[in-house]
Amino acid sequence: MQLNDKIRSGQFVVLGEFEPPKGIDFGGFLKNADLVKGRLDAVVVPEMANGVLKASSLGGCAFLQSHGTETVLQICHRDRNRLALQADILAASALGISNVMAVPGDDIRFGDHPQARAVNDLNLLDLLQLLKTLQEGKDMAGIELAGKPQFCTGSLLNTGASGGLLDMELDNLDQMIRLGVRFVITTPVFDIHRFQQFIKRINTLQVAVIPTILLLKSAGMARYIDRNMKHINIPPETIREIQKAPDKPKKCIQIAGELIRQLKALGMAGVMISTVGWEDKLPQVLSEAKL
C-alpha cells in the first residue's frame, strides 16, 4: 500500500531516513535501503541536511524508486529559486515520486560550503502554496501545465517549541494544513511525557503527526544534543541508561525501539527513524520496535 493510502486509512506508517552519499557511489545507499525493503513504508531522502553537500534528494529518490523503494522527496527553498523548484517538482512527479516534504533547510553558514549564497526566493509557506498550485495544473506564472503532478505533501513540525514560539508553530501548522499538508515529521522525540503535552494541542485528525526517532550512538552524543540543540530534550535517565549499559549500541537500539512502541501505543500516525550513519542498524531498531 502506498504511503498516501496508508496515512489516509490511519495505519501506522514507518519511515526511514537515508542520506544520499557525498559522491556518486550509491552502492551503500542502495544496500541500506534493501536491508529494510518491505519493512518501511517509504524512505525519506534529505536535501543536504545541515547545509552539507550530498547528492540531491531528487537524485536519491529517483535512484531508490528505480530499485523499487517508495521515497519521500525533500524540497528545500534554501538553494533553489521558484523556477528551479518548479522544474524539480515537475521532474520528480514524472519520475514517479509521489511524496514530497517542504523543508526550509539549515543555514548555509553551518554547513561545509559557508561561502555559498543562499537563495530563499520563497519561504516555506510559499513553497507549500507552490506545490498546491502545481497540483491544480498551473505554474506560478499562471500558465497551464501539460499534466498535473499529484503528491502526498508533508512538512516539518518543531515539537520542542514552547511559549510564544509554540503558538507560532501551531499557527503555522494550521496554515500548512490549509495549503494541503497531510503529514508533518517532527523534531526528534526522546521525552514521551513532554511530547504528549505538545500533541494535546494538535488536531491529529487533520494532519498525520510523525515523530522522528533519532538513533543515539553514545551518552556523549545524547548529552551534546541535549545541551546544544535548543528544541530537543533528552531525559537524564536516558543518558544514564546509555552510560551504564555494557553494550552501548545495543542500549541505544533498545531506547529507540521502546520509544517507537510507546508512540505507537499513543496512537501516533507513524514514526520516522533517523539513524545518521548507522543505517545498517535500522533492521535491529525495527525488530526492537516489533515492526
Added chain:
Amino acid sequence: MIVAEKKPIEEIIEEIKDYKKILIAGCNECVTVCEAGGKKEVGVLASALRMYFINNGKKMEIDEVTLERQCDHEYLEEIRNQIGQYDAVVSLACGVGVQFMAEKYRRIPIYPGVNTSFMGVTEERGVWTERCQGCGQCILARTASICPISRCAKRLLNGPCGGSTNGKCEISKDLDCAWQLIIDRLKELNRLDDYEKLLPIKDWSTERAGGPRKVVREDVRL
C-alpha cells in the same frame, strides 16, 4: 550615497489617513542629494497632503522637520521633545533612517515615505545608477575600478558573457556591459594583461547572503 525614490502619495495617504497630527521628517544626507527626501521634498509632500485632506474634508495637522541625518543618535535626539505630540511620523529618510527612528521612539508609528533603492551615483541631474552592493570584499582593484557585482546583470567575476553586444547588456540596450567597461578601462590604463587573471569563485559569506551584517571596531569604541 543611498539612492531612494519617492513613494506614490496614495500609498502614504493610505497609511496615515486615520491620524490627526503627523510629522514629516526629511534627511539632509543621501535622500537630499537624490531629491527624494530632503527639505524640499518634505515641503512638497506636506503641501500635497494638506491639500488632499482639506479637499476631502478631513482635519489633519501636518508639521515638517528635516534632520541632518536619521542614521545617527545625536540628530534623532533633536526631535525628542516634539515627537510625543504626533500620532505618527512619515520619514523621508532611507530604510535605515526609518528603522533607527523607530528603534529610538518605540511608541510612535514611523512610516516610510520613500522606497530605498541602492547605493549609487548621480550620473546626471535626475539620473541615478547603482555602483555598489556592499558585498564586504571589494574587488575593484582587480576590475579597473568598475564593479561587476553591482553592474553586471549576472554579477560575473570573469566576463563578459555571450550576451554582450556592442558594449551593451542583453537585458537592456540602455545598460552598459560592465565587462566591456572593464576591458575598455584596462586598455586605457595599459593593464590589459590583468584581464587574463581569473578572479576566484566568490565567497558570498560577507554579503547579505551570510545574514545581517555588523562592523565592530574596538579601536574606536568608547
